[in-house]
Amino acid sequence: MKNLFEYNLVKALKSYHLKLFKLGHFLILLLSVTGSLAFTTTVSKTYKESLQSIAKEKGLFYGAALDDYIFQDKELQTAILKDIGAITPENGCKWDIIRANKDFNFSHCDRLLDFARSHDLIFRGHTLVWHVANPDWLNKEINPSNADRLLQEHINKVMSRYRGKVHSWDVVNEIVAPEDGRPDGLRKNIWLQNLGGDYIEKAFIYAKKADPNAILVYNEILIENDSKEARAKRQATLQLLKKLKAKKVPIDALGIQAHLWNNDTFNEIGTFIDEVGKLGFSVYITELDVSDTYIQGDLATRDKEVAKLYSDFLNKIINYSAIKGIVTWGWSDKYSWMNRHEIPGITREDKQPLRPHPVDDRFLKKPAWQAIADALQQRN
Numbered sequence: 437m438k439n440l441f442e443y444n445l446v447k448a449l450k451s452y453h454l455k456l457f458k459l460g461h462f463l464i465l466l467l468s469v470t471g472s473l474a475f476t477t478t479v480s481k482t483y484k485e486s487l488q489s490i491a492k493e494k495g496l497f498y499g500a501a502l503d504d505y506i507f508q509d510k511e512l513q514t515a516i517l518k519d520i521g522a523i524t525p526e527n528g529c530k531w532d533i534i535r536a537n538k539d540f541n542f543s544h545c546d547r548l549l550d551f552a553r554s555h556d557l558i559f560r561g562h563t564l565v566w567h568v569a570n571p572d573w574l575n576k577e578i579n580p581s582n583a584d585r586l587l588q589e590h591i592n593k594v595m596s597r598y599r600g601k602v603h604s605w606d607v608v609n610e611i612v613a614p615e616d617g618r619p620d621g622l623r624k625n626i627w628l629q630n631l632g633g634d635y636i637e638k639a640f641i642y643a644k645k646a647d648p649n650a651i652l653v654y655n656e657i658l659i660e661n662d663s664k665e666a667r668a669k670r671q672a673t674l675q676l677l678k679k680l681k682a683k684k685v686p687i688d689a690l691g692i693q694a695h696l697w698n699n700d701t702f703n704e705i706g707t708f709i710d711e712v713g714k715l716g717f718s719v720y721i722t723e724l725d726v727s728d729t730y731i732q733g734d735l736a737t738r739d740k741e742v743a744k745l746y747s748d749f750l751n752k753i754i755n756y757s758a759i760k761g762i763v764t765w766g767w768s769d770k771y772s773w774m775n776r777h778e779i780p781g782i783t784r785e786d787k788q789p790l791r792p793h794p795v796d797d798r799f800l801k802k803p804a805w806q807a808i809a810d811a812l813q814q815r816n
């Protein structure tokens with residue numbers, strides 16, 4: 437059974453992209469007939485530094501999501517450690533890994549944290565409250581009488597184990613969904629259904645108690661582009677942040693995941709980040725990647741289009757002072773989450789592997805790497 441997240445992502449994007457996809461098909465046909473399709477992959481500048489060193493010069497950090505595969509690939513370790521200053525555990529610290537059954541198994545989360553600390557990397561904890569990656573027993577057994585205990589027990593046990601070692605935690609993840617029809621725009625997840633809307637402030641209060649020095653983040657998805665769906669999500673997000681601030685809930689930052697798609701435009705996200713910053717919140721770009729599901733053409737064409745999306749998005753947001761760090765949801769195409777198994781609405785029709793990350797499957801820099809480096813350089 438594909439996880440709920442993948443279907444939600446597909447639902448949110450299918451109509452928006454399918455129309456564009458057909459248009460794209462027609463244009464490619466037209467261009468190939470006129471023979472004016474001539475693309476080459478040129479990496480205009482080569483920085484001697486790494487993305488991390490460029491980011492650090494600008495008061496930011498750059499990192500990538502990692503999973504257990506890092507421990508089986510020494511070549512990847514050597515390559516990626518030259519480029520990153522932070523990691524986010526892609527799956528190792530989620531409910532379905534830590535509490536696949538009722539016992540706590542921290543081995544995956546421990547190993548990734550130890551890897552980060554042994555290489556002096558920032559570690560972003562991910563994630564404590566979400567509607568996906570919950571073990572079956574939790575979905576089956578949660579009810580109004582045990583929900584608060586389950587929430588507090590999980591947050592306390594996980595966060596206090598890593599107290600003082602985690603830079604920031606995605607305490608709650610993807611919690612607005614205007615399509616669920618609530619006036620407050622909140623997603624109808626198991627926590628809302630069993631604890632009511634104040635599960636969010638409870639989560640942050642429990643988190644603050646468990647690790648007073650960790651930066652506490654609300655992490656949100658698909659709020660970046662100019663579509664009406666993303667606009668509605670930004671409005672619900674802002675409304676929630678204002679409410680939490682008014683109630684003096686201990687929340688420090690908003691995570692903008694930034695899973696981007698071809699043909700996305702980003703004319704509104706800057707104003708939103710400015711408003712979030714003016715409320716006193718920091719902003720992290722937490723899961724940046726660009727899906728080339730619907731990009732036609734040869735690899736050079738796809739890489740060029742992916743790089744353009746990175747540039748378009750990052751150049752729009754890089755100069756907001758609220759932005760504190762950027763993490764890409766993967767570093768090399770070799771291990772991309774998008775290629776691990778068929779994901780409806782993400783896997784390409786031609787079944788070719790996707791190429792969403794800064795470097796390719798041989799750890800060579802792609803135009804996307806250059807686009808990120810150039811955008812970081814632009815920061816004032």
Ligand code: G3I
Pocket residue numbers: 439441526527530568569609657693723773776777
């Ligand atoms: O490791 C097992 C493997 O042993 C087993 O054979 C296989 C069977 O399908 O499953 C593997 O676990 C999968 C895991 O990824 C590792 O590949 C899980 O089924 C699968 O559900 C899990 O998907 C992850 C997804 O979150 C749900 O947790 C993706 O890797 C991960 O990239 C994705 O990341 C999310 C963020 O946490 C939140 N924002 C969106 C982002 C993208 O979906």
